[in-house]
Amino acid sequence: MKSFTALLSYASLLALASHVSAVPTPVTQALAVRQNTGINSSANKNTVNPTTPVYPQKAAGDAPYSVDENTLRSALYIPPTFQYGKTGKQSVLMVPGTSLPGGIAYANAFGKLLAASSYADPVWLNIPGYGLGDAQVNGEYVAYAMNYLSGVSGQKNISVVSWSQGGINTQWGLKYWPSTRSIVTDFVALAPDFRGTTEADLVCSGLTLALCTPSIKQQRDKSNFISVFRSNGGDSAYVPTTTFYSATDEIVQPQIGTGASSYLLDARNVGVSNNQVQELCAGTIQVVLHEGVLYNAVAWALLEDALTHDGPGDRSRLNLKSICLDLAAPTLNGIQGESILLTAVPNIVAYKTHVFNEPAIAAYAK
Numbered sequence: 001m002k003s004f005t006a007l008l009s010y011a012s013l014l015a016l017a018s019h020v021s022a023v024p025t026p027v028t029q030a031l032a033v034r035q036n037t038g039i040n041s042s043a044n045k046n047t048v049n050p051t052t053p054v055y056p057q058k059a060a061g062d063a064p065y066s067v068d069e070n071t072l073r074s075a076l077y078i079p080p081t082f083q084y085g086k087t088g089k090q091s092v093l094m095v096p097g098t099s100l101p102g103g104i105a106y107a108n109a110f111g112k113l114l115a116a117s118s119y120a121d122p123v124w125l126n127i128p129g130y131g132l133g134d135a136q137v138n139g140e141y142v143a144y145a146m147n148y149l150s151g152v153s154g155q156k157n158i159s160v161v162s163w164s165q166g167g168i169n170t171q172w173g174l175k176y177w178p179s180t181r182s183i184v185t186d187f188v189a190l191a192p193d194f195r196g197t198t199e200a201d202l203v204c205s206g207l208t209l210a211l212c213t214p215s216i217k218q219q220r221d222k223s224n225f226i227s228v229f230r231s232n233g234g235d236s237a238y239v240p241t242t243t244f245y246s247a248t249d250e251i252v253q254p255q256i257g258t259g260a261s262s263y264l265l266d267a268r269n270v271g272v273s274n275n276q277v278q279e280l281c282a283g284t285i286q287v288v289l290h291e292g293v294l295y296n297a298v299a300w301a302l303l304e305d306a307l308t309h310d311g312p313g314d315r316s317r318l319n320l321k322s323i324c325l326d327l328a329a330p331t332l333n334g335i336q337g338e339s340i341l342l343t344a345v346p347n348i349v350a351y352k353t354h355v356f357n358e359p360a361i362a363a364y365a366k
Contacts, residue, residue, distance in 0.1 A: 035130075035343065039103030042075045042126040048084065050151020058147050059179035063364040065140050071128070072144040077102060078123045081115065085153030089117075090185070090307070093149050094124035095142055097164025097191075098215055099344040101126040105163055109294045109332060110303065119308055120159070123149065131165055132213040132351045134359040135225060136172065138165070143173030143180055150183040159186040159307055163294060164251070165215060167192020167243075167262075172229060174238040176364060187241045188303045188313070190293040193252040194235065195261040196221035203348075213351050217358040221261070228361050236267035242306045242313035244299045246277045246288035273312035275302055280315055281324035295337035300329035 036042065052058065055069040065072065085091060092114055096105040102124030106112075114120040127141050142160075150158050162170045167189035174180055174187075200220040204212035218225035228234075245262035247255050254260060255276065266272035277286045277298055293299045301323050306313035328334045 035101055035104065035347070036126075039077060039079075039107050040101035040126055041077060041103075042101070042128045044074050044077055044126075046073050046076055046078060046148075046152075048152045050148055051155050052151055054144065054147035054151055054179075058177075061178045063143075063176040063362070065144065066137060066362075067140050067144075069144075072141055073148060075125055075127055075141050076123060076145050076148065077126055079115070082123060083121050085121075085156045087121070089119055089121040091149050091153040091156065091158045092120045092122045092307070093142075093145055093158055093160045094122055095145075095160065095162040095166030095170055096125060096127065096131060097162075097166050098219070099130045099132055099347045100340060101130060104340055104343055105294060106161075109337060110161065110300060110329070113300065113329060113331070114161075114307075117304075122161075125166075127169075129351065130347045131169070132215055132348065133353070135165065135168060135215040135218045136359065136362045136365070138215065139169045139172030139176070142166070142169045143177035146170075146173060146180040146184060147177070155183075157183050157185045159188070160184055161188045161190070161303060162192060163190045164193065164290065165219060167194060168219070168229060171234065171238070175229075175234050181238045184239045186306045186312070187237070187239050188306050189241060189243045189262065189264075190299055190303075191245050191249055191252055191262060191290055192243060192264075193219055193261045194264055195230070195254075195259075196223055196226035197252045197261055199251055199253050209356075210354055211348050212354050212356070213348060214353065214355050214359050216348075217355055220358075223358055224361060225358060228365050233267060236265040237270050237272045238268065240271040240306075240310075240312045242273045242275065242302055244275045244277065244293055244296075244302055246286065246290075246293065248278075248287050249290045251290035271311040273302075273306075273314060275313070275315060280320055284324045286324070289338070291338055291340055292334075294340070295328045295332040295334060297323050297326035297329045300332075 094106045096102040106124050111122045114122040243262045245255050249255050252261050263274050277288050301318050302313035
């Protein structure tokens, strides 16, 4: 499986990068503008202040921020329909993955479904640089957003949904900003690379070395960042956590058994549910790619189950015999879901800083 996904990932990235390099500059610039405005903006005016200040520190033990509060707050996109905890809906923070803003990842996918639900009120992060910069700094945005969102939602608890690197960023925030743990009731991580990924070496070596950004370098399975991330209990959940992942992921590998990158331990007994789609849907053909988890029917069913019950998502409550036959979650389009890759790769190519070495570990994490 690893050799198949490695070949697929490498060939896809080379082909897309070659295509992007041949695109005239004005088109590339237009793409960048489209991804930094509206639902994809990282310059939002969030004027509502949290009931309890969360910056520069909400509670003793929280790590210091290296980013100013205005920048951290501006990265949070709050839809005009958001109710600030005034209804029975729970506020849900959605964290994107590497090379995409939250709007592209979620607005026409699970964000749309959550907004139409009776139980969730979603917002999302648009991390500056599309999460291609230092993953430790990306984690600051998530840590701040968790406490801020609770603080403007009547101090009520929130849930977090992440994709890809967003899972690392969320877990990093929970680890080094302990004040976040008491206000997060559920963490649903879609295709997280908690162990890093062997596929990152394909981007950070050989012909694609020029595409190696700081966070991609950090997501190598043998990086210093991943080692520190997993140390001192970082490989175990801090809050009730549901993971969903696929053996045929072309970006994150390995994804099989207890050694899967997305597999999270539960040393604190908070409740963890690890879910590989091929295991859940045994007897059916499930070729679910990295971006495919953002519209997958089983992923949505687990997410919905987690957010509407205490503890993590529970496969025993799902009608898997039926759900595993669905091509996508209700009202979602698989072709549209897969197309986000055409947006992701140009962002990697255009990123201002490509590196040979990963960023130094922050002082608070040493």
